[in-house]
Amino acid sequence: MAETPAEPTRRDFLLHAAGAFGVVGVAAAAWPFIDQMNPDASTRALAAVEVDIAGVEPGQAITIMWRGKPVVIRNRTEKEVEEGKAVKLEDLKDPLARNANADANADATDANRAAAGKENILVMTKVCTHLGCIPLDESGEFGGWFCPCHGSVYDTAGRIRKGPAPENLPIPPYAFLTDTKIRIG
Amino acid sequence: MSGHSTYVPKTALGKWFEARLPVVRLLHDTAVSYPTPRNLNALWTFGGILSAMLVVQIVTGIVLAMHYAADSRVAFQSVEGIMRDVNWGWLIRYLHSNGASMFFIAVYIHIFRGLYYGSYKAPREILWILGVIIYLLMMAAGFMGYVLPWGQMSFWGATVITNFFTAIPIIGQPIQTLLIGGFSVDNATLNRFFSLHYLIPFLIAGVVVLHIWALHVAGQNNPLGIDVKSDKDTVPFTPYATSKDVLWIVLFMIFYGWFVFYQPNFLGHPDNYIEANPLATPAHIVPEWYFLPFYAILRAIDFNIGPIDAKLGGVLAMFGAIAVLAFLPWLDTSKVRSGNFRPIFRVAFWVFAVNALFLGYLGSVKTDDIILGMQAVRWAQLSTAYYFAYFLIILPLLGYIEKPKPLPLSINDAILAKSAAGSAH
Amino acid sequence: MTAKMIRWAAAAIGLGIALSTSFAAAEETATEFPLLKPTRQEWSFAGFFGQYDQAQLQRGYHIYKEVCSSCHSMKLVKFRNLADEGGPGFTEEQVKALAAEFTIMDGPNDEGEMFERPRLPSDPFPSPYPNDKAASFSNGGAIPPDLSLIAKARAVHRGFPQFVFDMFWPYQEQGPDYIASLLTGYQDPPPEGVEVPEGTYYNPHFMNGISLRMPPPIDDDLLEYTDGTPQTKEQYAKDVAAFLMWAAEPHLDARKALGLKVMLYLIVFAGILYFAKRQVWRGVPH
Numbered sequence: 001m002a003e004t005p006a007e008p009t010r011r012d013f014l015l016h017a018a019g020a021f022g023v024v025g026v027a028a029a030a031w032p033f034i035d036q037m038n039p040d041a042s043t044r045a046l047a048a049v050e051v052d053i054a055g056v057e058p059g060q061a062i063t064i065m066w067r068g069k070p071v072v073i074r075n076r077t078e079k080e081v082e083e084g085k086a087v088k089l090e091d092l093k094d095p096l097a098r099n100a101n102a103d104a105n106a107d108a109t110d111a112n113r114a115a116a117g118k119e120n121i122l123v124m125t126k127v128c129t130h131l132g133c134i135p136l137d138e139s140g141e142f143g144g145w146f147c148p149c150h151g152s153v154y155d156t157a158g159r160i161r162k163g164p165a166p167e168n169l170p171i172p173p174y175a176f177l178t179d180t181k182i183r184i185g
Numbered sequence: 186m187s188g189h190s191t192y193v194p195k196t197a198l199g200k201w202f203e204a205r206l207p208v209v210r211l212l213h214d215t216a217v218s219y220p221t222p223r224n225l226n227a228l229w230t231f232g233g234i235l236s237a238m239l240v241v242q243i244v245t246g247i248v249l250a251m252h253y254a255a256d257s258r259v260a261f262q263s264v265e266g267i268m269r270d271v272n273w274g275w276l277i278r279y280l281h282s283n284g285a286s287m288f289f290i291a292v293y294i295h296i297f298r299g300l301y302y303g304s305y306k307a308p309r310e311i312l313w314i315l316g317v318i319i320y321l322l323m324m325a326a327g328f329m330g331y332v333l334p335w336g337q338m339s340f341w342g343a344t345v346i347t348n349f350f351t352a353i354p355i356i357g358q359p360i361q362t363l364l365i366g367g368f369s370v371d372n373a374t375l376n377r378f379f380s381l382h383y384l385i386p387f388l389i390a391g392v393v394v395l396h397i398w399a400l401h402v403a404g405q406n407n408p409l410g411i412d413v414k415s416d417k418d419t420v421p422f423t424p425y426a427t428s429k430d431v432l433w434i435v436l437f438m439i440f441y442g443w444f445v446f447y448q449p450n451f452l453g454h455p456d457n458y459i460e461a462n463p464l465a466t467p468a469h470i471v472p473e474w475y476f477l478p479f480y481a482i483l484r485a486i487d488f489n490i491g492p493i494d495a496k497l498g499g500v501l502a503m504f505g506a507i508a509v510l511a512f513l514p515w516l517d518t519s520k521v522r523s524g525n526f527r528p529i530f531r532v533a534f535w536v537f538a539v540n541a542l543f544l545g546y547l548g549s550v551k552t553d554d555i556i557l558g559m560q561a562v563r564w565a566q567l568s569t570a571y572y573f574a575y576f577l578i579i580l581p582l583l584g585y586i587e588k589p590k591p592l593p594l595s596i597n598d599a600i601l602a603k604s605a606a607g608s609a610h
Numbered sequence: 611m612t613a614k615m616i617r618w619a620a621a622a623i624g625l626g627i628a629l630s631t632s633f634a635a636a637e638e639t640a641t642e643f644p645l646l647k648p649t650r651q652e653w654s655f656a657g658f659f660g661q662y663d664q665a666q667l668q669r670g671y672h673i674y675k676e677v678c679s680s681c682h683s684m685k686l687v688k689f690r691n692l693a694d695e696g697g698p699g700f701t702e703e704q705v706k707a708l709a710a711e712f713t714i715m716d717g718p719n720d721e722g723e724m725f726e727r728p729r730l731p732s733d734p735f736p737s738p739y740p741n742d743k744a745a746s747f748s749n750g751g752a753i754p755p756d757l758s759l760i761a762k763a764r765a766v767h768r769g770f771p772q773f774v775f776d777m778f779w780p781y782q783e784q785g786p787d788y789i790a791s792l793l794t795g796y797q798d799p800p801p802e803g804v805e806v807p808e809g810t811y812y813n814p815h816f817m818n819g820i821s822l823r824m825p826p827p828i829d830d831d832l833l834e835y836t837d838g839t840p841q842t843k844e845q846y847a848k849d850v851a852a853f854l855m856w857a858a859e860p861h862l863d864a865r866k867a868l869g870l871k872v873m874l875y876l877i878v879f880a881g882i883l884y885f886a887k888r889q890v891w892r893g894v895p896h
Binding site for chain 2: 015018022032033035036037038040041042043
Binding site: 224265268269276424431432438443446449451455458468 | 758876
């Protein structure tokens with residue numbers, strides 16, 4: 001081997017090439033094993049649900065499941081809307097609307113929380129932003145929602161007012177298909 | 186492990202670790218500096234291939250278990266959910282189901298390599314018996330895994346195989362009821378099979394560690410079957426054996442990929458795409474291909490032997506065909522290991538190999554099919570007779586009547602002689 | 611001397627076994643079903659580069675819906691699958707419309723009542739009978755099998771030695787070949803001297819006997835094709851068989867496409883490793 005000084009270089013090159021090739025292959029092969037943990041096609045297919053709210057009178061609410069989480073659709077009374085509008089922005093713990101259908105920086109005004117053009121309709125994911133419990137309807141000192149786990153209190157627009165939760169209840173993407181039919185997701 | 190340790194920790198951290206847990210030294214001695222005979226051929230890479238397949242099966246299996254539901258009402262649908270809806274589920278499931286077959290192809294090559302080169306002989310008896318235990322565990326894992334999709338073959342295969350136990354007089358029936366957790370194969374059976382199917386691969390991994398440990402105590406056998414005499418006979422495991430092992434693992438993956446991507450259902454049975462139905466037995470029940478030789482032996486015994494009826498006789502013959510492997514180190518009386526130096530053994534071995542394939546074929550046909558003017562079951566009886574005669578008559582006698590060819594003095598001598606002959610041309 | 615005898619004996623046994631296996635297939639008896647082996651067809655999805663033909667799958671769905679679905683369920687296939695990549699390639703809107711042609715029992719609603727609603731893309735294909743008992747009762751004791759996996763659950767035994775050749779030249783289209791042969795294989799009247807049980811139809815391509823309870827389902831010009839494809843029985847059978855293959859193996863396109871990449875990678879990798887191994891062993895006689 002001593003008389004052919006090119007040999008070690010070639011050997012090193014081949015070993016490095018083989019090593020690099022192997023690493024790339026293993027990395028590529030790893031992807032299916034990671035991606036399989038993502039939601040499967042049947043779960044993704046249910047990512048949109050359609051709800052008929054024709055029968056929901058003012059002061060009533062229905063709760064449906066969307067992506068395994070409860071989504072509440074509330075037909076708010078005039079009083080509730082008034083209370084929501086009366087709150088000053090500086091009194092809010094979380095000043096952002098948290099509305100997937102609005103701008104990410106939108107203020108948490110009552111109008112930005114309610115459905116566009118239908119100020120009485122409030123659609124939101126009923127999962128406490130503290131640690132994921134389900135808040136109770138029509139309870140708490142602000143007349144909205146109250147989370148029994150750690151005492152977070154939300155107002156009539158689902159905004160956090162008191163307690164450990166950091167954010168307003170999130171509003172999922174949705175659209176009105178007809179006047180009384182909502183598609184969530 | 187055998188006084189060859191050449192590991193010297195270089196860094197401060199390495200030294201600190203070495204003084205507390207010499208695991209790096211263990212790996213170094215096992216997979217780097219371990220002296221391996223220079224003359225190993227490609228058949229010796231199948232140990233590495235099998236290790237790779239064990240890893241593939243465990244990884245794909247753990248992933249499949251994340252999506253599978255071991256409940257007889259939904260098991261079939263959950264497997265189809267994997268095939269249709271889970272991201273890459275079809276790939277992972279086909280890798281696993283074909284991987285089982287690849288595992289058995291590799292283990293059969295590994296076993297027949299051992300049989301031909303006398304790798305079971307002293308001082309490797311324990312090594313061999315550990316291998317037989319791994320093989321048994323693989324069969325249990327393969328059988329239980331085949332039940333999980335809960336198709337027609339799953340269900341009826343489980344029914345037939347657990348019925349083996351009813352062949353045992355008096356206590357057979359209660360044992361079978363205990364094993365399947367009911368009076369027929371049902372949800373309870375499926376659940377326990379799933380639990381055991383998940384457990385067994387880890388038992389296999391444990392026995393593989395012992396198998397490799399025993400290998401490193403005795404050292405590897407080689408195509409000449411003679412002991413390593415000096416350092417000239419060996420090369421370090423890395424890079425020499427490693428470079429060969431990795432090459433052959435990748436070549437084996439090409440073979441594996443051929444099945445997974447282009448004929449994923451070739452080794453399976455179409456009836457397993459029909460959900461289990463306890464009211465209808467498929468017209469022709471066959472086990473997975475890797476059990477077929479033993480299935481042929483089971484069905485070959487269609488006659489009573491004294492007080493032993495045909496049913497018990499078949500089950501005994503089938504288990505005996507596996508058990509006899511464990512006694513092989515003492516049944517073969519020859520002092521010479523490698524078949525290369527044993528002219529008569531070599532013929533008997535190749536007939537044994539062809540006979541084993543033929544038994545596999547016989548396991549796949551109906552017993553009353555006519556082959557060359559004779560019923561398949563009669564052929565199976567002849568083949569079974571040769572199977573046992575090979576172990577119980579031919580190998581014990583050959584040691585006395587056979588005159589082996591002269592052995593080379595050392596591996597190095599043989600290699601030098603070979604390269605001298607090669608350069609003369 | 612002994613050695614020589616044993617060698618001869620062994621060689622004779624070996625030869626006998628080799629001969630017996632090679633002739634085994636020729637010895638088949640007349641009672642083997644099916645009486646006629648399936649006819650091999652050309653399939654767009656066969657071979658290493660094979661992919662489904664979208665137009666054919668769409669035609670196949672049409673036949674399935676108009677003909678098969680009146681007796682056969684297809685529980686594992688969802689309407690959304692019709693829009694999946696590697697499938698018939700309907701658009702999301704088309705799928706919504708196709709799904710809405712059927713209803714499904716849902717509920718209970720707020721009053722605790724079950725109600726019917728149009729199917730959504732996430733719902734499975736409809737089943738014609740509420741349960742197996744009803745299916746059996748309506749079909750003279752035979753349950754029309756679910757079609758979700760039928761193309762993979764039916765394969766006529768190839769026998770030795772073909773199955774060995776199949777290993778090296780894949781033949782994974784046995785299901786569709788069988789289905790297409792069965793659908794076009796009815797003979798009415800049956801050949802002379804053949805007694806066909808009451809309520810069954812003679813078909814030499816059927817794998818479990820001489821006749822089956824399913825009446826001949828298709829005939830020439832039964833359905834209209836708008837794309838100019840010939841409206842023959844053979845073409846209908848082929849199209850629906852292709853559709854059933856897709857239903858049983860919806861990821862075939864992805865599998866073959868990925869297979870090509872993986873195999874190319876492995877072959878190049880093996881080549882590099884081969885030369886690396888040669889370099890490592892250079893100068894070390896072995």
